[in-house]
Amino acid sequence: AQSVTQLDSHVSVSEGTPVLLRCNYSSSYSPSLFWYVQHPNKGLQLLLKYTSAATLVKGINGFEAEFKKSETSFHLTKPSAHMSDAAEYFCVVSEGRPNAGNMLTFGGGTRLMVKP
Amino acid sequence: EPEVTQTPSHQVTQMGQEVILRCVPISNHLYFYWYRQILGQKVEFLVSFYNNEISEKSEIFDDQFSVERPDGSNFTLKIRSTKLEDSAMYFCASSDWGGQYFGPGTRLLVL
Numbered sequence: 001a002q003s004v005t006q007l008d009s010h011v012s013v014s015e016g017t018p019v020l021l022r023c024n025y026s027s028s029y030s031p032s033l034f035w036y037v038q039h040p041n042k043g044l045q046l047l048l049k050y051t052s053a054a055t056l057v058k059g060i061n062g063f064e065a066e067f068k069k070s071e072t073s074f075h076l077t078k079p080s081a082h083m084s085d086a087a088e089y090f091c092v093v094s095e096g097r098p099n100a101g102n103m104l105t106f107g108g109g110t111r112l113m114v115k116p
Numbered sequence: 117e118p119e120v121t122q123t124p125s126h127q128v129t130q131m132g133q134e135v136i137l138r139c140v141p142i143s144n145h146l147y148f149y150w151y152r153q154i155l156g157q158k159v160e161f162l163v164s165f166y167n168n169e170i171s172e173k174s175e176i177f178d179d180q181f182s183v184e185r186p187d188g189s190n191f192t193l194k195i196r197s198t199k200l201e202d203s204a205m206y207f208c209a210s211s212d213w214g215g216q217y218f219g220p221g222t223r224l225l226v227l
Contacts, residue, residue: 034215034216036218042220043120043207043218043219043220043221044159044207044209044218045218046215046216046217046218049214049215051214090159102147102149102164102171102172102211102216103149103161103164103172103174104149104151104159104161104216105161106151106158106159106160107158108158109158
């Protein structure tokens with residue numbers, strides 16, 4: 001079985017400071033990992049994905065994440081927060097189990113607040 | 117940029133009624149999905165669909181639910197005899213070989 005834990009339900013940063021959103025996962029297979037962002041009243045937008053290639057993954061809007069198998073982590077970072085980054089962020093795993101149908105398992109979400 | 121669309125954006129129905137939620141996936145995608153998010157809870161997988169059949173479904177996806185791809189563009193989720201606990205945001209997604217791309221969701225309220 002696969003699971004995802006987002007360690008912080010809320011993170012607050014000042015504009016221009018770094019962002020760190022933490023995620024740990026468990027999987028019995030070789031997982032693919034994703035970060036999605038949801039702005040208020042909007043759908044889920046794919047930020048970035050890890051699918052067993054480079055462990056440091058770059059996404060849109062300056063976000064990146066590093067896959068660390070030894071720590072079972074996939075933390076999301078950004079060097080400098082912008083007001084428009086305020087949103088809910090979801091860490092997501094797809095287990096890679098044969099015949100799994102590509103189902104995604106979502107973490108509980110982290111609400112990022114950016115102060116001016 | 118191509119995107120997944122869903123209709124309606126909001127649906128209010130009476131308990132026991134049937135609802136059909138509609139989705140238009142990205143045109144060259146082959147895999148289709150439904151997820152739901154009950155208010156204050158995690159996004160949950162319902163079902164995946166490939167090659168005109170269900171490839172996987174969760175425990176939530178019982179006989180009350182069905183999916184269909186009635187033509188080359190639409191993908192529907194039918195909920196028969198809705199219950200109060202079916203109130204949620206329902207997301208459709210589609211994918212090729214990469215990540216899944218989600219629609220904006222349909223907010224379903226069962227009264």
